[in-house]
Amino acid sequence: MRKLIATIASKPSGALGLGLTLFHLVLAVLAPWIAPFDPTVQNADAILLPPNATHWMGTDTLGRDVFSRVVHGGRLAIAVTFSAAVVATLWGGFAGIFFGTVGGRVDEYSMRIADAFLSMPWLLFLLLIISIGGAGPLTIIPTLGFFYGVAVLRVVRGAAMQISARDFVTAAKARGEALWPILTREMFPNLSDILLVEGAMRWSWMLLAFSSLSFLGFGATPPTPDWGLMVAQERGLLSTAPWGVFWPCVALSSLIIGINLLADAVGKALGLDRATAAAV
Amino acid sequence: MPSLILRRFSFAAFTIGFVSIVMFAAVEALPGNVCTSFLQRFAQGPRLERCIEQQGLERPALVRYGDWAAGAVQGDFGYSLKKRKPISELIRERFRNTALLGGLAALLAIPFAIFLGIAAGVRRDRPLDLSLSGAAMLAMTVPEFVTATALIYVFAITLQWFPAVTIVSPGAGFLQMLPNIVLPVIVLSAVLIAHIMRMMRASVIDVMASDYVQMARLKGVPERRIIWKHVVPNAMIPALNVIALTIAWLLAGVVVVEKVFNYPGLGTLMIQAIYDRDLPLVQAIALIFSVIYVGVNLLADLAALALDPRLRRKGH
Numbered sequence: 001m002r003k004l005i006a007t008i009a010s011k012p013s014g015a016l017g018l019g020l021t022l023f024h025l026v027l028a029v030l031a032p033w034i035a036p037f038d039p040t041v042q043n044a045d046a047i048l049l050p051p052n053a054t055h056w057m058g059t060d061t062l063g064r065d066v067f068s069r070v071v072h073g074g075r076l077a078i079a080v081t082f083s084a085a086v087v088a089t090l091w092g093g094f095a096g097i098f099f100g101t102v103g104g105r106v107d108e109y110s111m112r113i114a115d116a117f118l119s120m121p122w123l124l125f126l127l128l129i130i131s132i133g134g135a136g137p138l139t140i141i142p143t144l145g146f147f148y149g150v151a152v153l154r155v156v157r158g159a160a161m162q163i164s165a166r167d168f169v170t171a172a173k174a175r176g177e178a179l180w181p182i183l184t185r186e187m188f189p190n191l192s193d194i195l196l197v198e199g200a201m202r203w204s205w206m207l208l209a210f211s212s213l214s215f216l217g218f219g220a221t222p223p224t225p226d227w228g229l230m231v232a233q234e235r236g237l238l239s240t241a242p243w244g245v246f247w248p249c250v251a252l253s254s255l256i257i258g259i260n261l262l263a264d265a266v267g268k269a270l271g272l273d274r275a276t277a278a279a280v
Numbered sequence: 281m282p283s284l285i286l287r288r289f290s291f292a293a294f295t296i297g298f299v300s301i302v303m304f305a306a307v308e309a310l311p312g313n314v315c316t317s318f319l320q321r322f323a324q325g326p327r328l329e330r331c332i333e334q335q336g337l338e339r340p341a342l343v344r345y346g347d348w349a350a351g352a353v354q355g356d357f358g359y360s361l362k363k364r365k366p367i368s369e370l371i372r373e374r375f376r377n378t379a380l381l382g383g384l385a386a387l388l389a390i391p392f393a394i395f396l397g398i399a400a401g402v403r404r405d406r407p408l409d410l411s412l413s414g415a416a417m418l419a420m421t422v423p424e425f426v427t428a429t430a431l432i433y434v435f436a437i438t439l440q441w442f443p444a445v446t447i448v449s450p451g452a453g454f455l456q457m458l459p460n461i462v463l464p465v466i467v468l469s470a471v472l473i474a475h476i477m478r479m480m481r482a483s484v485i486d487v488m489a490s491d492y493v494q495m496a497r498l499k500g501v502p503e504r505r506i507i508w509k510h511v512v513p514n515a516m517i518p519a520l521n522v523i524a525l526t527i528a529w530l531l532a533g534v535v536v537v538e539k540v541f542n543y544p545g546l547g548t549l550m551i552q553a554i555y556d557r558d559l560p561l562v563q564a565i566a567l568i569f570s571v572i573y574v575g576v577n578l579l580a581d582l583a584a585l586a587l588d589p590r591l592r593r594k595g596h
């Protein structure tokens with residue numbers, strides 16, 4: 001583990017990714033202690049103030065402190081998307097290992113269905129589900145987790161097929177081992193690297209998706225401080241008060257870029273080249 | 281060969297059927313029905329009865345699915361709850377506008393991205409490649425609404441070259457639409473270019489390392505000829521699939537970008553329909569987007585078949 005981190009940090013892009021991700025995680029955890037103001041408290045005497053000594057990033061249309069809102073703005077997004085990434089990696093990873101090991105008819109038909117799911121524009125599907133089940137983490141986490149899990153399944157299944165053709169798996173099958181021990185003891189340890197990288201990569205795409213949902217008004221609900229929602233709310237005053245939009249944009253983009261760079265660096269350090277392997 | 285084409289077509293048909301069933305079932309699974317979820321606390325008495333009658337909800341689900349699917353094939357998507365008009369009438373102009381936006385973005389992005397991908401792949405790890413790859417990473421990871429907001433700030437507010445939001449009516453002519461469409465097309469193309477370029481670059485690098493390229497070099501074939509005759513045609517095949525996949529993104533991205541620029545397309549109509557809980561309209565637009573997507577994927581598959589004789593052999 002220590003060696004892995006050292007390898008990642010040895011390259012500038014990996015170090016940047018690791019730094020940005022850690023920075024945002026620490027910020028999200030410590031937000032209540034860092035923020036000088038309550039992110040939801042409105043102040044009618046301090047509406048749309050430009051950045052100054054008290055309000056480092058200015059104030060928004062309702063007189064709320066932008067700095068405090070930016071510091072808090074990642075908490076919901078990170079919590080929701082991280083949970084969804086865990087769901088996606090777990091179910092997609094397990095199903096991928098299973099189908100890649102079992103093979104045959106079961107595998108073939110399941111992959112047809114997986115391909116059909118991959119051929120749906122999933123954001124539209126998410127919007128359909130939200131219009132039925134209402135916005136909120138309880139709808140968004142399972143839906144994001146499910147759809148991104150299908151892509152994880154596809155990638156892991158491809159890798160699992162290659163592993164299952166190797167001698168030690170054949171040997172385990174010949175020894176008469178049951179399916180479960182083969183999946184957990186022979187297959188999983190050889191695929192955990194791919195799962196880790198896939199999970200991290202999906203996490204960054206989910207953040208992008210969740211913030212887009214928030215921007216459209218279907219993710220975080222007011223008055224929750226959330227980057228996507230903040231951009232949507234303050235966008236109308238872009239010409240007079242750009243600070244209300246600028247800082248959430250910077251925070252959100254830097255987190256997504258950070259996770260993306262980190263996932264790339266982890267993949268390279270573990271000897272997986274994502275550039276040519278996974279298209280989905 | 282004809283059987284392969286037939287298989288691709290039947291998979292496309294299967295996918296569309298599957299998607300339509302999942303969409304229909306998702307709405308069926310909701311507590312209550314389309315009318316109660318639309319009318320909310322007004323869902324009682326004659327109002328509810330009228331709505332149920334208009335939507336034909338008294339019939340069994342299977343019959344309704346059959347009707348809905350058969351109607352959709354003929355371009356009839358039923359009635360919108362909020363607008364009280366046939367959905368086909370509502371979406372006609374919107375569809376044209378979205379097709380214009382997406383079509384222009386794809387037309388601009390695909391050739392440009394392929395060219396950039398070749399340039400970056402051929403000059404792997406040199407300054408040109410590093411800067412192009414870095415820019416692609418940025419374009420892929422930064423959310424579209426952030427890119428769009430930045431462009432609005434620079435080109436609409438500071439320079440005032442283009443309007444920040446679309447102010448023309450949905451039925452406006454092409455020339456009236458043109459200045460409104462520039463910024464949305466740039467935002468959409470940026471992400472498309474990034475995805476396609478990355479894949480093209482990886483694919484070019486792969487082919488450059490192959491034996492037949494080595495052989496051509498050893499024979500003394502000029503580098504320019506190697507790239508255009510050997511590398512590019514072979515690198516195109518895997519890139520085709522990515523082009524089809526990025527169309528999926530394009531369709532989702534269109535919704536966000538249309539919303540940012542208030543562009544009168546299917547995306548803004550869908551978002552409005554979700555706000556209004558107008559489920560028949562949401563369903564119809566989602567289905568249209570899915571059909572477009574599956575159609576594009578089918579085209580890419582057929583193009584790959586045409587380009588790559590190996591795919592035509594048995595076993596694939």
